[in-house]
Structures are given as C-alpha cells and as structure tokens.
Amino acid sequence: MLTIAYTIDRDKDYLSELDRKTGDGDHGITMSLGWRAIKETMHDLPEEADCGTLCKTAGMKFLNAVGSSVGPLYATAFMRAGAAVNGKKFLTESDLLSFWTAFVNGIVERGQAVVGDKTMVDVWAPALDSLREHYALGNDVHACFRAAVSAGQAGMIATADMVSRKGRSSRLGDRSLSHQDPGAASAYLILSVFADMLETLNTKEGDLV
Amino acid sequence: MLTIAYTIDRDKDYLSELDRKTGDGDHGITMSLGWRAIKETMHDLPEEADCGTLCKTAGMKFLNAVGSSVGPLYATAFMRAGAAVNGKKFLTESDLLSFWTAFVNGIVERGQAVVGDKTMVDVWAPALDSLREHYALGNDVHACFRAAVSAGQAGMIATADMVSRKGRSSRLGDRSLSHQDPGAASAYLILSVFADMLETLNTKEGDLV
Amino acid sequence: MKKLINHPDAVVDEMVEGYVAAYPQYVAVLPTNKRALIGTHERTQGKVGVVIGGGSGHEPAFMGLIGKGMADGVPVGNIFASPPPHPIVEVTKAIHSGAGVIYMYGNYAGDCMNFDMAAELADLEEGIRVETVLVTDDIASASENEMHRRRGIAGGFLVFKTAGAAAERGYALDEVVRVTRKANDRLRTMGVALAPCRIPQTGQPSFTLEEGEMEIGLGIHGEPGIQRGLIATADETADILLDAIIQELRLVQGDRVVVLVNGLGSTTRMELLITYRRVDTRLKALEVEIARSYVGEYVTSLEMGGCSLSIMKLDDELEDLIQDAADTPMFVQMR
Amino acid sequence: MKKLINHPDAVVDEMVEGYVAAYPQYVAVLPTNKRALIGTHERTQGKVGVVIGGGSGHEPAFMGLIGKGMADGVPVGNIFASPPPHPIVEVTKAIHSGAGVIYMYGNYAGDCMNFDMAAELADLEEGIRVETVLVTDDIASASENEMHRRRGIAGGFLVFKTAGAAAERGYALDEVVRVTRKANDRLRTMGVALAPCRIPQTGQPSFTLEEGEMEIGLGIHGEPGIQRGLIATADETADILLDAIIQELRLVQGDRVVVLVNGLGSTTRMELLITYRRVDTRLKALEVEIARSYVGEYVTSLEMGGCSLSIMKLDDELEDLIQDAADTPMFVQMR
Numbered sequence A, B: 001m002l003t004i005a006y007t008i009d010r011d012k013d014y015l016s017e018l019d020r021k022t023g024d025g026d027h028g029i030t031m032s033l034g035w036r037a038i039k040e041t042m043h044d045l046p047e048e049a050d051c052g053t054l055c056k057t058a059g060m061k062f063l064n065a066v067g068s069s070v071g072p073l074y075a076t077a078f079m080r081a082g083a084a085v086n087g088k089k090f091l092t093e094s095d096l097l098s099f100w101t102a103f104v105n106g107i108v109e110r111g112q113a114v115v116g117d118k119t120m121v122d123v124w125a126p127a128l129d130s131l132r133e134h135y136a137l138g139n140d141v142h143a144c145f146r147a148a149v150s151a152g153q154a155g156m157i158a159t160a161d162m163v164s165r166k167g168r169s170s171r172l173g174d175r176s177l178s179h180q181d182p183g184a185a186s187a188y189l190i191l192s193v194f195a196d197m198l199e200t201l202n203t204k205e206g207d208l209v
Numbered sequence C, D: 001m002k003k004l005i006n007h008p009d010a011v012v013d014e015m016v017e018g019y020v021a022a023y024p025q026y027v028a029v030l031p032t033n034k035r036a037l038i039g040t041h042e043r044t045q046g047k048v049g050v051v052i053g054g055g056s057g058h059e060p061a062f063m064g065l066i067g068k069g070m071a072d073g074v075p076v077g078n079i080f081a082s083p084p085p086h087p088i089v090e091v092t093k094a095i096h097s098g099a100g101v102i103y104m105y106g107n108y109a110g111d112c113m114n115f116d117m118a119a120e121l122a123d124l125e126e127g128i129r130v131e132t133v134l135v136t137d138d139i140a141s142a143s144e145n146e147m148h149r150r151r152g153i154a155g156g157f158l159v160f161k162t163a164g165a166a167a168e169r170g171y172a173l174d175e176v177v178r179v180t181r182k183a184n185d186r187l188r189t190m191g192v193a194l195a196p197c198r199i200p201q202t203g204q205p206s207f208t209l210e211e212g213e214m215e216i217g218l219g220i221h222g223e224p225g226i227q228r229g230l231i232a233t234a235d236e237t238a239d240i241l242l243d244a245i246i247q248e249l250r251l252v253q254g255d256r257v258v259v260l261v262n263g264l265g266s267t268t269r270m271e272l273l274i275t276y277r278r279v280d281t282r283l284k285a286l287e288v289e290i291a292r293s294y295v296g297e298y299v300t301s302l303e304m305g306g307c308s309l310s311i312m313k314l315d316d317e318l319e320d321l322i323q324d325a326a327d328t329p330m331f332v333q334m335r
C-alpha cells in the first residue's frame, strides 16, 4: 500500500496531465490525496487489525479525502474486497483471487462502466479475466499476476483509441480520441505495483494489503 | 487643426506608452479622441464662422469627447483663446500672440501647475515666454514660433528629470523619474505642428486655427 | 503562475475558513465535518431542505449561495471534485426540517455517485427522504435526444434559485422537485472560453489556445470545449450561443425568458455587458420578453476567461419564483 | 489579447447600452447624454441627491451602484478617464430633488477638474447646491501628513455606501457631507497587483512584472505601485497591507471596523477569501471587532490581478449606516 501511495505520488503530474487532455486535470492530485490518506490509515491502525477492517478503513479514508469520481469507485472496491477477506490476517492465494474479484466487481457495480467505455474498467476487467484464467490453469501465483498486469497494460493502451462513454470525458465526443484515459493509467499503476510487491514477498501476503 | 489631429492620431501609441510608464496608459487614446472630435467640428461648422466661435466649439467638443485631465485643460485653453480672438475671421500676428497667451494661461489657470511639476505646463510656459520675448524683439513671426518650439522641446525633455507633483503620476514619487511626461510630449507635438503649418501658409492664418 | 495562496494543498480548507469568518451572519461550519456548511438563517419546521454542492473553484457557486431563498446547506468538495458522502450526509441531517431534502448538482459521474451514496445513508441512518434533481443545461455536452447525459454548468444557478424560492414558500418536497425539474427542462446554456484556468496544485493551464482561437462549448472545469473556433467579436460570439439556444428552446414571439450571462472568472463585467447587449437586441427583435437578467459571475471556473449564456423559458410559476427575494453572502436579490 | 468586444473604440458605449438593457428595473440613460445614467428608483422630494462617478473599467463601480440606498445617478467616463462636465451636469439636474447634491469620486486631477466645472454649471444654470467629498483612502499614494493628496481606490465603495444610506434616511446635505467625510477620514486602503490590465484600445499590459514579483501600493488604473516586492504568500501579503492600515488607524482592542477585501478583476474569490482569513485572524488577535465584511469585486481595474484591503474604523453612526439596505444592479444588501 505504501509503495502504491509512493508511486502514485511520484506520477501524479503525469496523471493530471492525461486528465487535462480529456477531463479537468485533477486526476493525479485526487489519486495522490486518496492514497496519502490510505497511507495515514495504515499508520494509525493497530498491528493486529485484520484485512477486512484494514480495507474498509482504507476505502472510507480514500473516499472522504477525495470525493470525486474515483472516490466512490475505489471506496466501493475496497469495501467489497474487505468483505471478501473479512476476519483474515493473512491471505492465501485463493483469498487473493477473491479479493481482486470483489475489488473489480465493486468498481463495475458502482460505476456501471463496461469495457470499451474508456475508463479504469478497461484495465481492471481484462486484468481480472486474465487472473481468473491463469488461476484456473493452476499457474504459479506470480505468473498469474504477471499475466494480469500485461492484460491490464493492453487495456490501458487500448483506451487511447476509444471514444469516451463514461465520466467527464464522455462529453468530448471524438475529441477524446488518441488520449489515454487517466483513470486507466492510474489503475495500471496500482495493479503493477501490487504485482511487483507480491514478487518480493513470499509468505506474509496479508501485509501487502 | 486637421494636421494636429492627424499627427496625434499617428503618435497615439507612443503617447500611451509614455503614460503607461507613469500613469494609466491612456494619454494617446484620450488626445486622439479629443482631436478627432475637433476635426469633426471643423467639418460641421459653417464656412463663415469666426475664430472665437471656432475655438469655443472646439474646446467644448474636445472636453465632451474625453473628460479626463486633459479635457478641462485644453477646453479651458480653447475657451480663453477663443475669447481673445473673438469675432475675428483672420488673425494678425499680434492676434496670434494674444491667442497663445490666453491659451496657455487657460491651462495654467485650470490646472494650477507650475514649471517643474512635470506636466504639459513645462512645455507651454517656456514656449509662451520665448514667444513673447521674440515678439518683443520684433522678430519675424516664423522665427518667433521656431524659438517657441525649441523652448517647448527643451521643456519636454526636461520633464524626464523631474519628480511629478501634479496629476496621476504625482503618486509615484521617485518612480516617475527618468520618464518623459506624456502630456508634455503631446503639447510639444501640438505646438510644433502649429509652427510647421504657419511656415507653409503666409496670409490666411485665420484658417489655421 | 501567481496566486494569492499559502499552500496549494490548503486552498480549499483555508477558503472555507475565510468564508465562514467573513460571513458569520449567514453561514457556519458543522463540528462534524470541516467541509459541511449550513446557513444560519431560520428554517421553519416543515420547510423542504435545499442542498446544493459540487467541487470548489466555482465560487460564488456553490457555497456562496447559502441563505434564505437559496440553499440551506452546501458540502464542499476539493477543486473540481465532488465532495465525498460524509459532508453531504452531515449537511443533510443538520438542515432537515421534517419535510425531506432536495439535492441539486451538475450531472457529473463523481457528483452522482457521491450524492447518491449520501442519499442512501441519510435514509438509512435517519430516515430522511432525499430527492435529486440533476442540472443538465449544457447544450454542447450531448445531443438533444440524449438530454439526460448533458452536464450541468452555469444555468444551475437558476435551477437553485427556483428550488430555493419554492422551498421558502413552503412547497412540499414533490412540488419542489416538480418545479425544479421544470426549471431545468426549460433551461439551456452554452459557453465559450478565451483563456484556460490553472488548478493551484498543478499550476498547469487546463488547455492551450493559439492566439486568435477560442473553445466553444466548454465545461466549467477547464475541460476542453466540443470544438475550437476562431476568435470572434462579442456580437458574433453571442450569436453562436444564442442560435443554439433559441433553436432548442424554440423561442417565439411572446415567450418570456430569464437571461444569465455568466463570467467564467477573469472576463470583465464590461465584456459581459457588451455580450448581453447583443443577446438583448436579438431577443427583442424576436419579440421575446426578458423578465429578468443576470450579468456577472455566478458559476466560475477559477480564473478562466470567457462566458456562458443561459436562457430559461418561463411560465407564470417559474417567473414568480425567479423574482422572489434571496439573501446569501454572494447573491442577494430583493423582490 | 483576447477580449469579448466588438471594437475597442465602442466598448464604453456598448457596455452602457448592455447595462441599461439588462437592468431596466434599476437604471435609465438620459435622453440628453448617452453617458448620463440615473436610477429609476423613487427619490422623495427633499432627499439629497447622490452622484458618484469616474472612468469606466472599474465595474461594479461606478455605474453598477445606482439604486436605492446608494447612488441616484452616475456620469460615465471613458476607460480610466473622468467623465466630462456635460453628463455630470445632466445627471445632477435629473436627480436633484430640492435638497442639494453630493458628488463623490476618487481624488484624481481629471475628476476634480471635470466635476468642479460641472458643479459650477449646475449652480449657474439651475441654482443647485453641490457639495463634494473626495475619496482619499489609498495609504500608498502620499504620506500621512499629506492625506489630502492621496488618491481614492476601492474603499470608495464604503464611502458611497455611507452617503447613500444617509441620504436615504433623509439627512440634510450638510449632514450627508459631514458623515461622508467622517467615513473617508476613518478609512484606509492598500493594494497589491499580481498581473497587469490591458486597455482595449492599446492592448498593451499596463506594466510588466517579472515572474515572482508583485506591485505593492498600486492604483486602480493600472498605474504602477509605489514599490515592487517579491511575491509572497496570501498571509504575508495580507500582513503587508494590514500592518500599514492598523498602524495608521491606530486600531486597538475594542475598536469596531468594517473590512473590504476587493478583487481587482481576475483574482478568484478563493484567493480573496484566503486573504480575508488572515485579516480576520489578525484582527481577532488584536480583539478588534469586525461588524461586517465584504469580500469580492467592488472596484476593479479591468482584468488586473491582485487585491486591496480596506478597513473603516466605525462609530455607532457609521456602523448603522453601513448596515442599511441597498438595492442596485451590482450590489444588493438587506438590513
């Protein structure tokens, strides 16, 4: 989590820049405020907090720090994901799958966007699909996440060729073409940092989230 | 008159530029609006109008077109000058002296500025002094006006070394130093164009004004 | 970029602090949330509560419009970002006077999600009935047969004014909603931008225009417009906006309207009045009657340059409500 | 330079036309002079006539402030140029209700000469008694022992407000003059500029600032300030202005004041409120009581960036007058 916060903070100008092209130019600020709030939560929570509590608190903190579009989307993601791993202090490989499934479904449920709408869903949906597919094949968890990251990356890149149908940029019509969606870009960042962290840690995955 | 209007119009950006340095940057606009109004008056007046009527009308037109600082100053100048040559259709050499004496006194009376205050008076007062002096010596009228123009020019240049004590620029204190006064610059323009015109015309001086 | 601020991250909190300090006779911040503002005016029991809101950077909207005859409370978001549910819920609870609450805001994904979550919570926690009217006045943001997808811009001011007056008169919630929907249905806005704005935190211009270009159909968050055009005179600009609006509202002789020429931030009143002059001439030529006009800054986009034109086609009920008095820190009207 | 205008030479006339068209319920132009505006509000016989004026480019001042409780009429000058005597005289005659007329304007050579000529003419032609109160609130423009040489800037709004209220209450001319002079005597203003303005006809910036510089003690006509300083935070800027004002007004515990934070044109309300916040904190620390505050655009300088701070030290009479209602197109206040 701390690393995600750090990465988002580092790349916030780039994300705002993307948002200026098709939106209101604040996406980097919003994401960085949100993740900074999560970071503070991590410090405040007692050592023994379980993943469920942790996620729900993170979701509410994120939400109340930013509002905005991404606030409710990621807050819902965290709430649903937290419910999926409630009471656990350490996550097994299959917990990780439940976590991400709930996380992505939360976003879709809240925002009602489908693939092709030029949103963060164009990253999260194919990433989740790929994750499930590789889990089903019984692949190594790291390989599964590496596959999800590349599916997400492909989705992010594809947003550049889409006409936006959701969110602020949807009013631009064709003028939204040939610009990557900022929410997709930040989604990819979050996903890839998570996967990288997973590589470096072997056992205590619970600490990750 | 028409030539003065033309010259002021041509140099209005330069005059506004001078005014931006120490004032509100509108002197060129104001002077050009004022002289344009006089130009229109000239066209509207009947052929047989005498110099007095002509001057009074010019003064009122100038005033009501611009207001501002220079409006009352030049309007008063024209009113006084008009009174000095009232009823005449052609001006003799001595009429010309009365005209300019009244003109300059009108400015001083209205604005209460003295030489050294960094205003148009720094042009008009030495120019009038020089004119009277050369008249007294019995010099040729053209020579008298050439002398007045150079006295005026010297006065204009001298304003650059003065700290303003009248008008908008007087609030700048030392910051008004090393900038020429815009009102002095336009006064010099008016005076020198008048003298030039006088050179080219020999008899019908009345037409000049 | 030169701004009179202390730290980019603190602008909204410090603005709210300054606002509450400047207008204690009008507004107060709730102890439960520093972004939850409510009016200090009397709210008679049984009056419908009026909540408007959205991101910051639009002042006088939204927080400037708290007071009798306008909004009872405003949750304040970050710059160009919807407020989260918490301040919305807190405001809702604080101003609820037993007759339900109406939420009004521009139709943006973020605002919709946050206010919807808040409405659910207000119902769940306190059984407060909340109804929502989305402002969708911006012609440029979607076609006429996708009206519900349009975003809300400066015309929102007139929608809020209508609802505020209706609530003040004691209309029941359903009635306030009905007349507010009607106000929005009969309202169209379109804008142009001549200069971008800069969010304090990034310091970057929201878009770059070449010398001699303008954005047509822009948003109020520095979003690019739908189209770029050559810069035109005030009259030509007014005509572009008017033509689109007149056509959609099908304005004809005898119609009565209210007109709003809204400055986006750095455009002078002089320019807005010159623009208004053309609107007035054209409407009079059509024999459309102007019941009231507003020319000034009502919904800004930081220091963006440009303006928008809003026209609402009136009926007797709307006209009467628009003419009602209102008393807020940034907008006062006598009847 | 991108402005919403038609032709630089026509801006003032077109602005006035747009203004009168937008606010027919408030103002009308006199048939005798297209720059002579009077209020359509009732003027009871025996009420002192209130005339304010000056150049254009300061909107809402001066023409925006015509109405009950403020000005009865306004002669309109070119941009940053005093109106000539003719519209002043016409306004004076039109609004005179038998009790004399008060002229108020900023202390500038041009305004003084034109209004004095008008006052003479009004007396000569119609025997109207005119008294003049010059606004001289700008600390930066002359030293304390040359107070009468100071120019008038944004604080003028508070002087006009005082006179308008006194006249509306039926004070006789000498009394209106007395209380208005008192208002001016107890008033101080100082401003900073962050960005220049451009007169439409020249299109040139009034001054150029290096990145990171600001003008301190500027005028409201794009005139340079008295000094150039490094750009500071909002708090530091407020302190510069406050220190000068507190010292001259000798503000001490228990004093009551009215505060005006005035935007010069393109500075956002957000910035003005952040600046106000500091003023409020400092005055409260001094235990000076703020009876009322105004934060917004009252006297602008086209689209100049920056703000000024005005403080008037109240007595009971002034406080009461400042709190009175006013109803004009660009400023409305309920009591």
Ligand SMILES: Nc1ncnc2c1ncn2[C@@H]1O[C@H](COP(=O)(O)OP(=O)(O)O)[C@@H](O)[C@H]1O
Pocket: A019, A023, A024, A025, A026, A027, A030, A031, A068, A069, A070, A073, A107, A110, A111, A112, A113, A118, A119, A120, A121, A166, A167, A168, A181, A182, A183, A184, C080, C081, C082, C109, C110
């Ligand atoms: N309905 C939605 N579903 C999923 N993602 C969305 C939706 N609406 C917007 N987004 C995402 O939000 C991003 C914009 O986020 P941000 O700039 O923080 O919010 P805002 O548009 O409120 O300024 C978009 O790039 C898009 O990816």
Ligand SMILES: Nc1ncnc2c1ncn2[C@@H]1O[C@H](COP(=O)(O)OP(=O)(O)O)[C@@H](O)[C@H]1O
Pocket: B019, B023, B024, B025, B026, B027, B030, B031, B068, B069, B070, B073, B107, B110, B111, B112, B113, B118, B119, B120, B121, B166, B167, B168, B181, B182, B183, B184, D080, D081, D082, D109, D110
């Ligand atoms: N009292 C005065 N007497 C003589 N000349 C004056 C006086 N006050 C101002 N001026 C002249 O007026 C000039 C400024 O004119 P202008 O820019 O048109 O007026 P404003 O200062 O009203 O904008 C100054 O440069 C100065 O020469």
Ligand SMILES: [Mg+2]
Pocket: A019, A023, A024, A025, A026, A027, A168
């Ligand atoms: Mg955004």
Ligand SMILES: [Mg+2]
Pocket: B019, B023, B024, B025, B026, B027, B168
């Ligand atoms: Mg000038």
Ligand SMILES: [Mg+2]
Pocket: A024, A026, A068, C079, C080, C081, C082
């Ligand atoms: Mg946003």
Ligand SMILES: [Mg+2]
Pocket: B024, B026, B068, D079, D080, D081, D082
């Ligand atoms: Mg001027």
